[in-house]
Amino acid sequence: xxxxxxxxxxxxxxxxxTFMRWWIITKTGVRLAFRSHWVKRSLLAAWLPIxxxxxxxxxxxxxxxxxxxxxxxxxxxxEYLKEQLDKSDxxxxxxxMMLSEAQDQLMQFQLGSQQTYVSRVLxxxxxxxxxxxxxxxxxxxxxxxxIRQETWRWLFMTFFRYPQALMLIFLxxxxxxxxxxxxIRSRAFLLYFAKPxxxxxxxxxxxxxxxxxxxxxxxxxALVLFLLAIxxxxxxxxxxxxxxxxxxxxxxxxxxxxxxxxxxxxxxxxTQESRFASFxxxxxxxxxxxxxxxxxxxxxxxxxxxxxxPEVMSNSAVKNWSSLSLYNCLGDAQTFxxxxxxxxxxxxxxxxxxxxxIVSLGILYRRVSSPVRV
Amino acid sequence: MAPLIKLENITKDYATKRALNGVDLxxxxxxxxxxxxxxxxxxxxxxxxxxxxxxTSGRGMxxxxxxxxxxxxxxxxxxxxxxxxxxxxxxxxIEVVQFSACLAGLPDIEALRRAHEILDFCNxxxxxxxxxxxxxxxMRQKIKFxxxxxxxxxxxxxxxxxxxxxxxxxxxxxxxIQLLCEDHGKSVLISxxxxxxVQAICDHxxxxxxxxxxxxxxMSNLSKTxxxxxxxxxxxxxxxxxxxxxxSDLRYAAAESGGWDITGxxxxxxSVIWQCxxxxxxxIQSLTPAKNSLEEIFLSTVRETADATS
Numbered sequence: 251x252x253x254x255x256x257x258x259x260x261x262x263x264x265x266x267x268t269f270m271r272w273w274i275i276t277k278t279g280v281r282l283a284f285r286s287h288w289v290k291r292s293l294l295a296a297w298l299p300i301x302x303x304x305x306x307x308x309x310x311x312x313x314x315x316x317x318x319x320x321x322x323x324x325x326x327x328x329e330y331l332k333e334q335l336d337k338s339d340x341x342x343x344x345x346x347m348m349l350s351e352a353q354d355q356l357m358q359f360q361l362g363s364q365q366t367y368v369s370r371v372l373x374x375x376x377x378x379x380x381x382x383x384x385x386x387x388x389x390x391x392x393x394x395x396x397i398r399q400e401t402w403r404w405l406f407m408t409f410f411r412y413p414q415a416l417m418l419i420f421l422x423x424x425x426x427x428x429x430x431x432x433x434i435r436s437r438a439f440l441l442y443f444a445k446p447x448x449x450x451x452x453x454x455x456x457x458x459x460x461x462x463x464x465x466x467x468x469x470x471x472a473l474v475l476f477l478l479a480i481x482x483x484x485x486x487x488x489x490x491x492x493x494x495x496x497x498x499x500x501x502x503x504x505x506x507x508x509x510x511x512x513x514x515x516x517x518x519x520x521t522q523e524s525r526f527a528s529f530x531x532x533x534x535x536x537x538x539x540x541x542x543x544x545x546x547x548x549x550x551x552x553x554x555x556x557x558x559x560p561e562v563m564s565n566s567a568v569k570n571w572s573s574l575s576l577y578n579c580l581g582d583a584q585t586f587x588x589x590x591x592x593x594x595x596x597x598x599x600x601x602x603x604x605x606x607x608i609v610s611l612g613i614l615y616r617r618v619s620s621p622v623r624v
Numbered sequence: 625m626a627p628l629i630k631l632e633n634i635t636k637d638y639a640t641k642r643a644l645n646g647v648d649l650x651x652x653x654x655x656x657x658x659x660x661x662x663x664x665x666x667x668x669x670x671x672x673x674x675x676x677x678x679x680t681s682g683r684g685m686x687x688x689x690x691x692x693x694x695x696x697x698x699x700x701x702x703x704x705x706x707x708x709x710x711x712x713x714x715x716x717x718i719e720v721v722q723f724s725a726c727l728a729g730l731p732d733i734e735a736l737r738r739a740h741e742i743l744d745f746c747n748x749x750x751x752x753x754x755x756x757x758x759x760x761x762x763m764r765q766k767i768k769f770x771x772x773x774x775x776x777x778x779x780x781x782x783x784x785x786x787x788x789x790x791x792x793x794x795x796x797x798x799x800x801i802q803l804l805c806e807d808h809g810k811s812v813l814i815s816x817x818x819x820x821x822v823q824a825i826c827d828h829x830x831x832x833x834x835x836x837x838x839x840x841x842x843m844s845n846l847s848k849t850x851x852x853x854x855x856x857x858x859x860x861x862x863x864x865x866x867x868x869x870x871x872s873d874l875r876y877a878a879a880e881s882g883g884w885d886i887t888g889x890x891x892x893x894x895s896v897i898w899q900c901x902x903x904x905x906x907x908i909q910s911l912t913p914a915k916n917s918l919e920e921i922f923l924s925t926v927r928e929t930a931d932a933t934s
Contacts, residue, residue: 258807266730271727278726441710442727446697
């Protein structure tokens, strides 16, 4: 018998509020998931892209700074030449020519007709990146706050769209499949439902486990990246042109988290074997995107144009069947949320996400209820 | 005194089966044994009491809270120990109990303190720091029991609490249950197939069969009505012996397990049986107490139900 054994004692203290009980499930689930080395490694890997994106932000901000300095230099020169001309009673013809030349340069610079430093730097870099044409107009405008606004939004969208979306598939694939399937197999649901916990609290608590990891691999790195970008900027005036980006990041995170976590948990609830849920999770992505590629391939063959060319991408079949791929649907939502597509262009993908989420949650609720009912 | 649990004409239908059929039941404080054959409706009754399944018809109250309406309030005051293994893989014993306490509303630190206290009470030593996947059946039973009582519930519902325990642990657990009831005023509802457990600690017995409550009485009343009986195995011809038994006002019946179950109103039944054997020249191979009285009551109740159904 332990020395401090006090036998059984009653407990009649204040209990914690019921509306936060789901957090206990989440907290415990996150702690358990974090014991997996794979999850730790995936999370670490998910932070690596911010190094690359951080470097890009540094380049963009430097390029914008260079242009600002160039514009200031031109303006100073014009001021100087004007002063010289005013002082002189008989101005030389060459001085007037120099002034006129400088004013032309400034005008061209401001109109963006001359190739600015930012467009040279970004132009070279963006030439290798798909969909870069979406910010080409902004860069061509030559106005630093427009360039910054558009470039930052575009960079954050690509950050969500490419590295984080791919990492999401692996991280959720490592965390979510066992969350409910293991509870069904080990009958742990009795441990939950014998306590004052409702089914929705259980579902929300479980949903929030992968959601916490997703926030840790998308929202937090994106916000850190935003902070780095602010720090890499010349002054705090950047906040004026980029104030909306944190909100867009949050909305993009929500659009990413809710459907993916719902699907992953629904798949987990369909089986007692987490490996089957894992397999189904990856199959959803691979088969969906594979089907979309098949449609695109048929358009490529029909139109005799390369894949992803504007002709192929604007083909009605490719557009209509784009929603087959969950990846594309998430992409539609993100391009809309970051302001690179209109609602008319994105509604289909977003509708698919909403429908998938509702259906997944419905199935999840039924599956969670069924072991208790029987 | 108002009953802890009061059920009136409770019916529960599943898709193809009526699990409970007009159950009327009152359970008062103390330890109550819930008995019944497999498929009798015990588990459904427990789930109903916990508010996990909805009533088809009827009404009931647990701790003054309405069934089907105040499920959360009921579960806050009830500790449930399920029959099956239920654990979260990867968790340590202490974590499971702490987690249960948190789910019931104990703050984090308090839950940990309380979990240690309860595991001490359950005589769980350093094993509490091991992952529950590595536990033996007995250890898991202890963890389930600890998780059921960690939030200090007023009513404990224990489903087969002693299954898988060695005799010593079984004895300890029964002692703990009695202690909780006698020293801390807890009420306990035990669903079990191990009738000696019920006989050892229960104040009341409820027998449920085919979805109905077939018997509901105190243990003391049930003991009174039961006549003493023994099981006798004989060597050689049994007819002369059985004739002597009849002549001595003893009743007998062939036991399913072999031999003869002999029942009578004599104070010293064993002596009378020996006398009969001597007089009839029959040799007795073994003489053991027959199935205990509760088992007899249980079996006769279940048989009556089966006969009525057929």
